[in-house]
Amino acid sequence: xxxxxxxxxxxxxxxxxxxxxxxxxxxxxxxxxxxxxxxxxxxxxxxxxxxxxxxxxxxxxxxxxxxxxxxxxxxxxxxxxxxxxxxxxxxxxxxxxxxxxxxxxxxxxxxxxxxxxxxxxxxxxxxxxxxxxxxxxxxxxxxxxxxxxxxxxxxxxxxxxxxxxxxxxxxxxxxxxxxxxxxxxxxxxxxxxxxxxxxxxxxxxxxxxxxxxxxxxxxxxxxxxxxxxxxxxxxxxxxxxxxxxxxxxxxxxxxxxxxxxxxxxxxxxxxxxxxxxxxxxxxxxxxxxxxxxxxxxxxxxxxxxxxxxxxxxxxxxxxxxxxxxxxxxxxxxxxxxxxxxxxxxxxxxxxxxxxxxxxxxxxxxxxxxxxxxxxxxxxxxxxxxxxxxxxxxxxxxxxxxxxxxxxxxxxxxxxxxxxxxxxxxxxxxxxxxxxxxxxxxxxxxxxxxxxxxxxxxxxxxxxxxxxxxxxxxxxxxxxxxxxxxxxxxxxxxxxxxxxxxxxxxxxxxxxxxxxxxxxxxxxxxxxxxxxxxxxxxxxxxxxxxxxxxxxxxxxxxxxxxxxxxxxxxxx
Amino acid sequence: xxxxxxxxxxxxxxxxxxxxxxxxxxxxxxxxxxxxxxxxxxxxxxxxxxxxxxxxxxxxxxxxxxxxxxxxxxxxxxxxxxxxxxxxxxxxxxxxxxxxxxxxxxxxxxxxxxxxxxxxxxxxxxxxxxxxxxxxxxxxxxxxxxxxxxxxxxxxxxxxxxxxxxxxxxxxxxxxxxxxxxxxxxxxxxxxxxxxxxxxxxxxxxxxxxxxxxxxxxxxxxxxxxxxxxxxxxxxxxxxxxxxxxxxxxxxxxxxxxxxxx
Numbered sequence: 001x002x003x004x005x006x007x008x009x010x011x012x013x014x015x016x017x018x019x020x021x022x023x024x025x026x027x028x029x030x031x032x033x034x035x036x037x038x039x040x041x042x043x044x045x046x047x048x049x050x051x052x053x054x055x056x057x058x059x060x061x062x063x064x065x066x067x068x069x070x071x072x073x074x075x076x077x078x079x080x081x082x083x084x085x086x087x088x089x090x091x092x093x094x095x096x097x098x099x100x101x102x103x104x105x106x107x108x109x110x111x112x113x114x115x116x117x118x119x120x121x122x123x124x125x126x127x128x129x130x131x132x133x134x135x136x137x138x139x140x141x142x143x144x145x146x147x148x149x150x151x152x153x154x155x156x157x158x159x160x161x162x163x164x165x166x167x168x169x170x171x172x173x174x175x176x177x178x179x180x181x182x183x184x185x186x187x188x189x190x191x192x193x194x195x196x197x198x199x200x201x202x203x204x205x206x207x208x209x210x211x212x213x214x215x216x217x218x219x220x221x222x223x224x225x226x227x228x229x230x231x232x233x234x235x236x237x238x239x240x241x242x243x244x245x246x247x248x249x250x251x252x253x254x255x256x257x258x259x260x261x262x263x264x265x266x267x268x269x270x271x272x273x274x275x276x277x278x279x280x281x282x283x284x285x286x287x288x289x290x291x292x293x294x295x296x297x298x299x300x301x302x303x304x305x306x307x308x309x310x311x312x313x314x315x316x317x318x319x320x321x322x323x324x325x326x327x328x329x330x331x332x333x334x335x336x337x338x339x340x341x342x343x344x345x346x347x348x349x350x351x352x353x354x355x356x357x358x359x360x361x362x363x364x365x366x367x368x369x370x371x372x373x374x375x376x377x378x379x380x381x382x383x384x385x386x387x388x389x390x391x392x393x394x395x396x397x398x399x400x401x402x403x404x405x406x407x408x409x410x411x412x413x414x415x416x417x418x419x420x421x422x423x424x425x426x427x428x429x430x431x432x433x434x435x436x437x438x439x440x441x442x443x444x445x446x447x448x449x450x451x452x453x454x455x456x457x458x459x460x461x462x463x464x465x466x467x468x469x470x471x472x473x474x475x476x477x478x479x480x481x482x483x484x485x486x487x488x489x490x491x492x493x494x495x496x497x498x499x500x501x502x503x504x505x506x507x508x509x510x511x512x513x514x515x516x517x518x519x520x521x522x523x524x525x526x527x528x529x530x531x532x533x534x535x536x537x538x539x540x541x542x543x544x545x546x547x548x549x550x551x552x553x554x555x556x557x558x559x560x561x562x563x564x565x566x567x568x569x570x571x
Numbered sequence: 572x573x574x575x576x577x578x579x580x581x582x583x584x585x586x587x588x589x590x591x592x593x594x595x596x597x598x599x600x601x602x603x604x605x606x607x608x609x610x611x612x613x614x615x616x617x618x619x620x621x622x623x624x625x626x627x628x629x630x631x632x633x634x635x636x637x638x639x640x641x642x643x644x645x646x647x648x649x650x651x652x653x654x655x656x657x658x659x660x661x662x663x664x665x666x667x668x669x670x671x672x673x674x675x676x677x678x679x680x681x682x683x684x685x686x687x688x689x690x691x692x693x694x695x696x697x698x699x700x701x702x703x704x705x706x707x708x709x710x711x712x713x714x715x716x717x718x719x720x721x722x723x724x725x726x727x728x729x730x731x732x733x734x735x736x737x738x739x740x741x742x743x744x745x746x747x748x749x750x751x752x753x754x755x756x757x758x759x760x761x762x763x764x765x766x767x768x769x770x771x772x773x774x775x776x777x778x779x780x781x782x783x784x785x786x787x788x789x790x791x792x793x794x795x796x797x798x799x800x801x802x803x804x805x806x807x808x809x810x811x812x813x814x815x816x817x818x819x820x821x822x823x824x825x826x827x828x829x830x831x832x833x
Binding site for chain 2: 165166167169170171172173174175176184185188189191332333447476477478479480481484485488503504505506507509510511529530532533542543544546547548549550552554557558559560561
């Protein structure tokens with residue numbers, strides 16, 4: 001709820017809220033307060049143009065048009081809400097029924113929805129209004145029914161997404177009937193997008209009423225809504241323009257209001273953090289002293305939390321990586337290990353606030369915007385391997401194109417030379433038949449092969465640092481072995497340093513020279529990989545002990561550490 | 572007595588040229604009161620086996636029987652028997668309705684027990700189950716988002732247990748969890764095995780985890796069961812070359828990775 005409150009407190013939120021209150025007041029009180037002014041005939045004052053006494057002028061019977069516009073709010077808004085309600089209710093029923101039915105019946109209902117969708121919406125509205133006649137209620141039914149197919153389609157699509165979730169599967173296994181599942185699981189979960197669309201749809205509905213009434217099919221005299229006022233006013237548009245513009249303003253403003261409401265409800269604005277002003281020149285990091293590949297001192301990274309406050313996720317990390325060194329960062333989710341790696345790679349977006357005393361990659365100050373030359377060097381000297389290679393490789397480009405891209409853009413290598421190099425890189429990571437693989441798209445490669453192709457991409461430049469963020473977490477152990485071997489080969493070939501991020505302390509200890517253990521954004525311990533047995537910090541020791549291996553004593557419970565230990569409720 | 576038996580089960584996906592055999596003539600027996608561990612790489616068909624057992628997937632050939640009742644049949648008897656086989660899913664966040672209080676999610680499990688308890692009994696039972704999985708019963712009204720990954724997985728276990736299942740199918744239930752949390756869930760399973768004499772089919776790609784909870788192990792590859800036997804026998808003296816490769820690929824704490832001659 002705090003999210004909603006924060007949304008409502010933005011300028012747009014305040015404006016929408018104020019507008020809604022205004023419309024509600026006009027609808028509730030308008031007919032009570034202004035009924036007299038809106039209905040009193042005054043032939044002497046008929047068809048007056050706009051004046052201070054009558055801002056919108058008067059009609060042919062001398063009634064004040066401003067008063068009539070305000071009074072018409074109630075009918076216009078009620079008709080709109082009624083029609084939108086019919087559309088939504090009908091759509092939900094049809095859409096959910098379509099999703100719950102057995103396959104054959106479901107196809108039939110879906111096909112029916114598709115057929116209805118293929119008719120222009122206004123055509124349906126006109127068709128229905130012929131059936132129900134040219135009255136206010138007829139128009140409401142017509143527009144309401146014409147909107148059902150759109151919502152039915154929306155609901156059935158949303159429902160289909162919810163219906164394949166594990167919690168719906170679980171409910172089915174537990175014997176929950178389709179009806180019960182629809183009410184208890186499906187409806188609550190499709191509600192948010194539905195509400196957003198309803199608000200947007202209300203705006204369209206309002207306009208269609210205006211259109212129908214304008215055509216003379218909607219509200220009939222002596223009743224009047226904005227559409228009818230607009231219709232009457234339009235006949236005198238050249239002599240008394242405000243008679244048409246006045247109701248027009250009401251329609252447009254209310255329509256915009258509904259649209260804005262929909263937009264507001266759907267909004268999940270990215271929470272960007274403005275970087276604090278760059279430090280003054282004196283504290284600027286001096287370019288690399290010594291020859292470390294990476295030097296990080298007192299790195300702090302913050303993100304905006306749900307309640308809008310800054311939350312520090314990395315809290316003062318120091319990290320130095322020497323050339324050719326293999327360093328592993330181990331930690332559980334939320335430890336800040338990946339954020340640290342992203343900061344080192346300079347890949348954190350505007351949603352992160354990065355502060356540090358020093359954040360240097362081979363003499364390049366990563367806290368500032370890199371210059372063109374520095375960017376080129378970063379592109380060639382730093383390689384990044386992510387957990388999911390399918391999302392870090394572009395699915396629409398061939399593997400070869402993605403391998404050669406970096407060296408062609410950054411090093412200006414010719415295409416032929418780059419292609420030869422790419423084939424070489426693929427064979428280095430032991431991908432068989434490189435020329436064929438280079439022509440394939442990422443999805444044609446297996447998971448382990450894609451990850452090795454990512455490593456090959458890093459080899460295309462002159463990598464000094466390869467950052468691998470959980471590179472094998474999504475892979476099987478046998479494939480993990482192939483990927484780790486490719487990483488090792490890459491290091492032997494290029495002499496690049498490696499920063500390996502993983503939750504698997506056994507893997508890290510078997511691959512790295514040094515291990516950095518992180519927890520809650522701070523480094524709790526640093527130790528040599530072959531000295532794991534000498535770990536001093538209780539968290540490191542717990543992390544080592546809590547993972548069962550092939551020699552774990554099966555007759556004893558595993559030690560419980562960290563947050564998990566605090567959460568335990570003992571009976 | 573509750574014995575789950577897969578009898579020459581075959582599952583195929585797609586048709587024509589894209590026909591794939593996910594499970595190829597696999598036979599398994601999960602003995603009453605014991606845990607059978609099923610290991611294999613992704614795509615080996617182990618999850619498909621789980622989904623066939625609970626009826627989320629249909630077998631193209633063969634049958635799955637619970638104490639002799641064919642679960643793949645369409646009879647009322649089969650439908651009731653299917654409710655006695657409950658599944659715990661891999662990702663606890665996806666397996667809990669984000670908009671439903673966790674207490675109500677756990678109570679949903681009572682549906683399958685066939686009884687319709689009154690409100691007070693239901694609340695008492697939910698409280699009991701939450702205590703069983705070490706989650707504070709006072710938080711029954713909270714949404715899943717307010718729980719950690721490990722707590723969520725314990726909640727889904729509580730929901731499955733609410734159904735009073737004869738057999739529990741656990742499909743990669745620790746692979747989405749942090750290692751410390753994995754320990755807690757594994758401890759819970761061991762506790763439940765001892766207390767409730769749970770019959771369980773435990774599926775995982777992690778051999779060490781399977782070893783820790785299982786009495787017997789089956790190794791699956793490309794839809795086939797390549798090796799089966801008591802846990803210690805299979806893991807100490809594997810007969811199948813694939814099992815040997817699997818064992819060799821597991822990183823051992825503090826020992827350099829074995830990356831030679833694949």
